[in-house]
Amino acid sequence: MNSITILSLKPCIPPNKLLFPKTFSTKSTTILRANLQPPNSTNTTSQQQQQQQLNLSVLRFTLGIPGFDESYLPRWIGYAFGSLLILNHFLGSDSSTITPPQLRTEVLGLSLASFSILLPYLGKFLKGAQQVDQTTLPDGTQQIFVMSADIADGLKEDLAWTSYILLRNTNAIAALILIQGEICARGYWNEIDDSSKEILLGQFRNKIENAGLNNLKETLYFPQDADSEFQDLLPKGARSLLVQPILQVSMESATDSQKPAGFILLVSTTRYAFSIKDRAWIAAVANKLRGNLK
Numbered sequence: 001m002n003s004i005t006i007l008s009l010k011p012c013i014p015p016n017k018l019l020f021p022k023t024f025s026t027k028s029t030t031i032l033r034a035n036l037q038p039p040n041s042t043n044t045t046s047q048q049q050q051q052q053q054l055n056l057s058v059l060r061f062t063l064g065i066p067g068f069d070e071s072y073l074p075r076w077i078g079y080a081f082g083s084l085l086i087l088n089h090f091l092g093s094d095s096s097t098i099t100p101p102q103l104r105t106e107v108l109g110l111s112l113a114s115f116s117i118l119l120p121y122l123g124k125f126l127k128g129a130q131q132v133d134q135t136t137l138p139d140g141t142q143q144i145f146v147m148s149a150d151i152a153d154g155l156k157e158d159l160a161w162t163s164y165i166l167l168r169n170t171n172a173i174a175a176l177i178l179i180q181g182e183i184c185a186r187g188y189w190n191e192i193d194d195s196s197k198e199i200l201l202g203q204f205r206n207k208i209e210n211a212g213l214n215n216l217k218e219t220l221y222f223p224q225d226a227d228s229e230f231q232d233l234l235p236k237g238a239r240s241l242l243v244q245p246i247l248q249v250s251m252e253s254a255t256d257s258q259k260p261a262g263f264i265l266l267v268s269t270t271r272y273a274f275s276i277k278d279r280a281w282i283a284a285v286a287n288k289l290r291g292n293l294k
Contacts, residue, residue: 071120078116085109137173138237138269141188146200148182155292159184162264162285170282171273172242172266174235178208179246179262179289187267189235207233215260216245221279223272233265240273242266244286248293261293 085106093102147159163175163186174187183204192199208214211233219242226234226241234241243265247258264286266274274282 071123074116074119078113078119082110082113082117085113137188138235140191140236141173142191143188144200145186146197147184148201149197151182155179155182158289158292162289163187166264166266166282166285170266170278171240171268171270173269174267176204176265177262177289178213178265180293182262204233213243213263213265216243216263217247217258217260219244219279219283221274223274225271226267234267237269238267239271240268242274242279242282244279244282246286246289246293248290261290264289 089098089106145163147156151159159177159179159182163177163184166172166175167187172187174189175185177184183201185200185204192203211230221243222230222241224239226238230241231238243263245260246262246264248261249258264282266282268274
């Protein structure tokens with residue numbers, strides 16, 4: 001009788017000597033990787049992520065073309081496509097062969113081009129403000145950029161970058177940032193005889209104290225005319241004023257109350273300069289600055 005030999009390709013390993021467990025836990029793997037990190041790497045990574053979020057949150061779409069306002073891009077697109085439709089109608093087709101469907105398509109295309117041309121004006125009308133023209137800045141003002149001397153390099157970079165994007169992305173002509181006693185002023189402010197850095201910073205501190213903004217906890221917005229108590233602080237020709245507080249969360253109390261640590265002050269020469277969207281974005285920028293609080 002012929003014997004049949006059966007060969008098994010699976011190795012015979014005793015159950016108590018398995019090389020790998022039968023099941024794998026994703027949660028266990030994640031915990032293992034977290035334990036392999038150095039003790040201080042978590043804090044460093046968190047700070048880097050907060051800094052990256054601050055840098056990314058203030059960026060807005062731009063083509064990078066000097067002197068070109070990207071908000072008018074739909075208007076130029078409408079002009080281009082509208083011109084092409086008109087040229088195609090008169091030069092690219094014979095009047096005797098034009099069909100009703102072609103006419104309807106051309107009318108629809110011209111309607112869309114007209115809407116694209118009007119879109120920038122409609123957007124500014126809904127926002128309730130016109131973009132500030134640098135050529136119509138009020139007389140008696142000068143462009144300055146001053147900052148307190150004893151500031152850490154990280155905070156100095158954040159203040160410089162924040163003041164720049166606030167002036168670049170809003171209708172403001174002047175920005176003043178106060179955070180834990182440190183001042184950063186940028187934009188067009190009233191001219192003074194002695195424009196030294198120390199004199200300017202001292203004047204800003206005195207005017208802030210006189211205006212009573214050191215303990216501000218609520219957002220102040222004057223869309224038409226700034227209140228009379230701020231006239232000494234604001235530059236000439238100011239119409240809209242926005243003061244966004246920078247609040248620090250206190251962990252000492254059980255309710256985690258917030259205490260004022262500074263503010264962002266923006267001034268514009270146009271009425272209703274800061275829309276709801278602008279104010280929400282400025283509030284987000286102020287919250288990002290809380291990462292520098294000690």
